[in-house]
Amino acid sequence: MLFIFTASFAQKFNWNKNQVIAHRGAWKKNNFPQNSIASLNEAVKLGCYGSEFDVWMTADGVLVINHDPEFQGLTIEKVSYNELLTKTMSNGEKIPTLEAYLLEGKKQKTTKLILEIKPSLISKERGIEVTNKSIEMVQKLKATDWVEYISFDYDYCKRVLALLPKAKVAYLRGEISAEQMKADKLTGVDYHYSVYQKDNWIENAQKLGLTVNAWTVNAVPEMQWLLAHKVDYITTNEPELLFEEIKKTPVAQGWKLKWADEFDDAGLPLTKNWSYDVGGKGWGNNELQYYTDADSANAVVKKGNLNITAIKADKDANHYTSARLVTKNKFDFKYGRVEVRAMLPKGRGLWPAIWALPTDWKYGNWPKSGEIDIMEHVGYDPDSVHGTVHTEKFNHVIKTQVGKALKVNNPYTEYHVYAIEWFADRIDFFIDDQKYLTFNNTKKGSGDWPFDQNFHVILNVAVGGGWGGKKGVDDAIFPAAMKVDYVRVFQK
Numbered sequence: 001m002l003f004i005f006t007a008s009f010a011q012k013f014n015w016n017k018n019q020v021i022a023h024r025g026a027w028k029k030n031n032f033p034q035n036s037i038a039s040l041n042e043a044v045k046l047g048c049y050g051s052e053f054d055v056w057m058t059a060d061g062v063l064v065i066n067h068d069p070e071f072q073g074l075t076i077e078k079v080s081y082n083e084l085l086t087k088t089m090s091n092g093e094k095i096p097t098l099e100a101y102l103l104e105g106k107k108q109k110t111t112k113l114i115l116e117i118k119p120s121l122i123s124k125e126r127g128i129e130v131t132n133k134s135i136e137m138v139q140k141l142k143a144t145d146w147v148e149y150i151s152f153d154y155d156y157c158k159r160v161l162a163l164l165p166k167a168k169v170a171y172l173r174g175e176i177s178a179e180q181m182k183a184d185k186l187t188g189v190d191y192h193y194s195v196y197q198k199d200n201w202i203e204n205a206q207k208l209g210l211t212v213n214a215w216t217v218n219a220v221p222e223m224q225w226l227l228a229h230k231v232d233y234i235t236t237n238e239p240e241l242l243f244e245e246i247k248k249t250p251v252a253q254g255w256k257l258k259w260a261d262e263f264d265d266a267g268l269p270l271t272k273n274w275s276y277d278v279g280g281k282g283w284g285n286n287e288l289q290y291y292t293d294a295d296s297a298n299a300v301v302k303k304g305n306l307n308i309t310a311i312k313a314d315k316d317a318n319h320y321t322s323a324r325l326v327t328k329n330k331f332d333f334k335y336g337r338v339e340v341r342a343m344l345p346k347g348r349g350l351w352p353a354i355w356a357l358p359t360d361w362k363y364g365n366w367p368k369s370g371e372i373d374i375m376e377h378v379g380y381d382p383d384s385v386h387g388t389v390h391t392e393k394f395n396h397v398i399k400t401q402v403g404k405a406l407k408v409n410n411p412y413t414e415y416h417v418y419a420i421e422w423f424a425d426r427i428d429f430f431i432d433d434q435k436y437l438t439f440n441n442t443k444k445g446s447g448d449w450p451f452d453q454n455f456h457v458i459l460n461v462a463v464g465g466g467w468g469g470k471k472g473v474d475d476a477i478f479p480a481a482m483k484v485d486y487v488r489v490f491q492k
Contacts, residue, residue, distance in 0.1 A: 011145055013109045019227070020242050021050040021114055021235040023216050024067055028237050033089040035065045037096055037104050043111055048239050050112040050148065051105070055098055057120075057130045058084065063098035063137060069121055071095055077122055098134060102143045113143070114235075116172075117151040117160075124155065131156045135163045150190050161185055170213060178205040186210070190235070193217055193226055197264040202229050220245055221341070221415075221485065228257050228488055248433060250337055255490035259331045262486045263306045268294055274325045277458075280318040284366070287351070288464035288473065289322040290315035299323035309481040310350065310461045320478070324460035332359045332454040333489055338374060339419035339430075341485040345461060346412040347477025350379035351468025354418055356455040363446040363453075367395040370450035372427060373403070375418035380471040383407055385418070387429035389439045392447040396467075404429070404437040415485055427451065457487060 025032065025039025026046050032038040035053050043051035054067045062081035069075055072087040084095050096104075105113040117134060120127035131151075138147050148168040149160045154176060157169050161184075170188035171181060174195050181189055188211035196202050196214060205212050213233035214226050223242055226234055227249040236242050246252055261273045276299075280290030289310060292298045298321055300307050310322040340354045354375040361369040371390040378384075388396075388403030395401050408416055408431060419430040429437040442448040461482050464473050 011109070013145060015112060016047050016049045016110050018047070018049050018243070018246065019232065019234050020046075020048045020239050020246070021052055021213065021233050022046070022048045022239045023052050023235045023237050025051050025053065026239050029240055031090075033091055033093060035067055035096070036089055036091065036093050037101065038091055038093065040101065040104060040113075043239065044105075044108050046239055046243070048111055049233060050114040052114040052116060052150070052235055053101060054116045054118050055130060055134055056118050057126070057133065061133070063130065063133055065096040065098060065101050069118075077120065077126070098137050099141065102138065102141050102146070105146055106141065106143055109146075112148055113146045114148050114150060117149065117153070117156045119151070119153045119156070124153075127153055127156055128159055131159045132163070135160065157186055158184060168211075170211065172215070178208050178210055182208045182210060188213060188232075190215060190233075193222055196226070196229070196231070197262060202231055206230075206232075217242075224249060225262060225486070227251055228260070228490075230257070250339070250488075250490045254492055255337050256492070258333065258336065258489050258491045259327075260486060260488040261306075263301045263304055263484065266302055267300065268296055269299055269301055269306060269325060273327065273330055275328060275330060277324040277326055277460075280316050283462070283465075285462070285465040285467065286469070287462045288318060288469065289320040289462055290318035291324040291460070292321050295321070295323070297321070299325060304485065306459070306484040307481045308352075308459060308461045308484070309479050310345070310463050312475060312478040320463040322461045322463060324458065326456055326458050328357075328359055328456040330456075331489070332456045333491065334452070334454050335422050335424065336489050336491040337419060337421045338457060338487075338489050339417050340374065340457075340459070340487050341415050341417045342375070343413070343415050343483040343485075344377050344385075344411045345477075345480035345482050346379065346382075347474055347480050348380045348471060349464055349469055349473025350377075350477065350480055351462035351465055352377050352482045353458070353460055353462065355458050357458060358450070359454045359456050363392070363450045366390075367397070368392045368446070368450065369453070370455075371395075372420060372422070372451070372455065374420050374429070375431075377411070378468045378470070379474075379477075381405075383409070383411055385411060385416075385431060387418075387420070387431075387437050389427060391450055394448070402437075402439050406431055406434075406436050415483075422451065424452070457489070459484060459487070 022043035024034040026042035027039035056076040060080045152172045170190035174191045190213040193214040211232040215235040278293045356372040358369040363369045373388040376386045421428045
């Protein structure tokens with residue numbers, strides 16, 4: 001007896017598990033043409049999760065890959081495919097057809113092909129036709145497992161899902177809510193990163209089950225913001241840089257963002273995050289400023305920065321005003337990573353600080369309950385930044401404080417990240433990820449280690465004082481502002 005067995009074997013894929021989508025392929029570093037087969041293969045070689053590419057249709061109905069409506073002076077929708085073949089990319093390639101691109105992409109099973117359907121400049125109907133034909137080509141080549149879809153046209157997105165209900169589809173333009181996309185069965189959102197800087201946008205979309213991708217992100221601060229806020233994907237012209245930043249992000253080290261202020265709103269700092277220490281009686285250090293209460297002359301958010309500004313102005317018996325912002329009773333924490341990206345004010349007599357104090361003073365008044373100075377700078381000592389710990393046994397009054405100063409390049413014209421990592425057994429101090437000081441728990445009691453209680457973050461610019469004013473105050477420096485790009489607190 002003859003038995004005939006037929007079997008179909010499922011494809012085995014091992015899609016890369018990272019956030020990196022190469023925008024038009026990985027083209028920039030090696031000067032490959034954008035949307036070329038070479039840039040696709042480079043994205044695969046780098047190990048990107050996805051390689052994005054753009055689809056147009058020629059006048060004679062051929063689907064081709066190019067970002068702009070024109071290819072070397074020819075308007076793609078108005079010329080034939082053969083006319084496009086008269087032009088050559090810088091590396092010798094001809095403009096790829098969708099068929100050729102998909103066939104090349106199918107040679108591997110690790111990098112997704114992110115197909116963007118470009119809105120037709122001729123008509124909506126033509127764009128729908130491009131959508132239909134793109135799906136037909138994907139199905140014809142049995143490439144459905146490789147391809148995800150994006151578009152700036154919402155109707156194209158919905159058309160993809162009508163033809164392929166299980167397809168992964170994300171919308172690009174930015175104006176439609178996560179709730180509406182979920183209702184329309186899109187699987188993801190792919191907006192410019194600035195959209196996500198509204199409160200809880202990312203968290204809300206992810207709670208609805210949508211993936212969150214951000215485009216087009218080429219600078220480190222934006223990359224780190226998105227990674228800290230746990231977006232699913234980042235589309236970039238700089239995939240190599242993004243891979244390096246992923247390695248450095250606190251999230252990659254097991255930290256989870258617990259609280260942050262990115263200062264994306266304008267006006268006074270958000271009351272849900274900050275309150276003020278107010279007054280002008282020296283603050284225990286013979287300081288000369290009066291700290292104001294919610295005064296935009298001294299504390300204001302604009303252009304993505306908190307500006308804490310010391311000015312020459314009379315208030316009560318003081319001749320300077322400034323601000324001291326605290327998270328006390330808004331956000332308090334025990335253990336974690338605190339990082340603040342800031343640009344410091346310059347000038348003799350200034351004393352900017354990023355620091356933390358205990359909320360409940362468990363072991364008594366200062367210094368018994370401790371103080372952690374994440375960053376202090378005194379203007380008479382240019383370019384030098386200090387990290388310091390104060391406790392009952394280790395403090396500046398008895399000249400036993402534990403601290404270290406580090407020279408920083410361009411602290412007044414460039415941003416630097418000042419950070420601590422606080423554990424039950426130690427506190428590590430960092431500037432731009434360089435660890436320069438560790439304070440260990442001696443396990444000899446609260447006199448040495450009072451750091452087993454809730455602390456809160458403080459940001460201020462003092463004027464004068466026992467340390468800051470040691471060499472006087474230069475009145476020509478005012479107004480003088482510390483610019484804070486963000487404050488982030490992570491915990492394990």
